[in-house]
Amino acid sequence: MTNRKDARGLMMSGCDTVSAAHYETALWRFQCSAGDPLAAVELALGERADFVMAQVLKAYLNLCGTEKAGVAVARQALARAASLTPNERESAHIGAANALAEGKWDLARGRLQRILDEFPRDVLALQVAHLFDFFCGDARYLRDRPARVLPEWRHDMPGYPSVLAMHAFGLEENSDFAHAEDTGRAAIEIEPRDCWAHHAVAHVMEMQGRRRDGIAWMRARQQHWADDSPFAVHNWWHLALYHLDLEETPSVLQLYDEKIRGGKSSVALDMIDASAMLWRLNLRGVDVGERWQEIADAWMPVIEDGFYAFNDAHAMMAMIGAGRWREADRILLAMHKAEDGQGSNRAMTSEVGLPLARALHAFGRGAYEAAIDGLTSVRPIAHRFGGSNAQRDIVDLTLLEAARRASKHCLVRALSNERLALKPNNVLALRYRASAGSHLAA
Numbered sequence: 401m402t403n404r405k406d407a408r409g410l411m412m413s414g415c416d417t418v419s420a421a422h423y424e425t426a427l428w429r430f431q432c433s434a435g436d437p438l439a440a441v442e443l444a445l446g447e448r449a450d451f452v453m454a455q456v457l458k459a460y461l462n463l464c465g466t467e468k469a470g471v472a473v474a475r476q477a478l479a480r481a482a483s484l485t486p487n488e489r490e491s492a493h494i495g496a497a498n499a500l501a502e503g504k505w506d507l508a509r510g511r512l513q514r515i516l517d518e519f520p521r522d523v524l525a526l527q528v529a530h531l532f533d534f535f536c537g538d539a540r541y542l543r544d545r546p547a548r549v550l551p552e553w554r555h556d557m558p559g560y561p562s563v564l565a566m567h568a569f570g571l572e573e574n575s576d577f578a579h580a581e582d583t584g585r586a587a588i589e590i591e592p593r594d595c596w597a598h599h600a601v602a603h604v605m606e607m608q609g610r611r612r613d614g615i616a617w618m619r620a621r622q623q624h625w626a627d628d629s630p631f632a633v634h635n636w637w638h639l640a641l642y643h644l645d646l647e648e649t650p651s652v653l654q655l656y657d658e659k660i661r662g663g664k665s666s667v668a669l670d671m672i673d674a675s676a677m678l679w680r681l682n683l684r685g686v687d688v689g690e691r692w693q694e695i696a697d698a699w700m701p702v703i704e705d706g707f708y709a710f711n712d713a714h715a716m717m718a719m720i721g722a723g724r725w726r727e728a729d730r731i732l733l734a735m736h737k738a739e740d741g742q743g744s745n746r747a748m749t750s751e752v753g754l755p756l757a758r759a760l761h762a763f764g765r766g767a768y769e770a771a772i773d774g775l776t777s778v779r780p781i782a783h784r785f786g787g788s789n790a791q792r793d794i795v796d797l798t799l800l801e802a803a804r805r806a807s808k809h810c811l812v813r814a815l816s817n818e819r820l821a822l823k824p825n826n827v828l829a830l831r832y833r834a835s836a837g838s839h840l841a842a
């Protein structure tokens with residue numbers, strides 16, 4: 401077996417110069433969300449099938465999509481990796497990835513952190529842990545896990561911009577917006593293709609209500625994130641969100657048709673963005689026509705997976721939007737079964753996903769009182785099933801609209817006040833507040 405050091409000085413087993421170069425390409429693509437990392441991993445494994453970290457990376461890439469279909473492929477790669485002669489760090493990776501494959505995301509995050517404490521330049525461990533911090537809604541670790549390792553890096557090390565990008569996003573999710581923007585921009589200065597850094601700055605602009613800044617940011621940097629990126633749909637979603645806030649509905653629909661659903665993706669992360677955008681449009685009274693049917697069709701093969709509550713809640717939106725009540729009930733049943741599972745999704749489903757899906761179901765049926773009750777309960781703990789603050793805003797937006805439809809003027813007023821305190825020029829919140837009039841209990 402051949403051993404080599406990677407670009408950050410970490411020993412890797414079973415590789416040669418060519419396969420290690422393919423691995424670095426795969427890792428860079430994964431970090432930056434630029435190009436297809438799996439294709440580069442396959443090239444590495446084509447050169448050296450006994451390349452342990454390439455097998456491990458293949459497993460991670462198949463697990464990071466939060467899709468049940470990726471698990472079998474990941475398990476196969478991990479079995480192959482374990483059958484080789486992994487070193488201690490590689491064995492720890494196999495253990496972390498196996499925990500992910502078993503759905504034990506919290507266990508995996510702990511295992512990854514142990515790797516990082518010993519090998520703070522293990523950027524793959526950091527990247528995977530960061531993604532699952534996101535999927536688990538762990539805002540603190542989104543910020544602090546990169547912070548723990550940053551002082552151990554030099555600026556000229558391959559992967560450093562990615563560490564900055566992760567830190568930027570974590571800072572943003574903790575509302576440290578100025579620091580987040582500076583850090584994201586610093587990452588991009590070194591690596592313009594880093595889509596995660598770009599996205600972190602986009603989030604800052606979203607949270608600060610800087611819609612024109614946001615559109616300019618996305619458009620000026622479009623060549624770096626829009627082509628050849630598995631993260632492109634999500635960045636298009638962010639661009640559409642700015643336009644939505646400006647009430648530029650034709651632009652939103654155009655972006656939806658051409659970019660968000662242009663590729664008719666069946667990737668869960670893409671279908672989430674599409675469903676969430678149509679839901680937001682519906683809340684605003686926009687008729688989205690047959691678009692619900694298309695996205696509902698795309699979800700159909702996975703609606704009973706019960707694999708990740710965040711996905712299930714968005715599949716629920718699509719079924720409600722499309723008027724597919726039987727399928728909506730099948731999602732509820734699958735989520736109910738997921739409450740008996742062993743992995744991290746059990747609690748995410750039980751505490752957030754299922755109550756939210758039921759509340760959305762109630763909203764869709766016009767049972768606004770029930771929707772208000774459900775959404776109000778889930779709102780303070782919604783972060784536990786992952787996603788970003790911007791994504792989870794859909795809970796608040798649905799609650800606002802449910803309150804308006806139920807003529808709960810005091811609630812509309814209170815929720816609008818809350819939104820306006822964060823975004824004083826938010827057109828939607830201003831309209832809701834105006835609609836509530838001066839209704840206050842005497």
Ligand SMILES: [Fe+2]
Pocket residue numbers: 599603634638788790
């Ligand atoms: Fe985002």
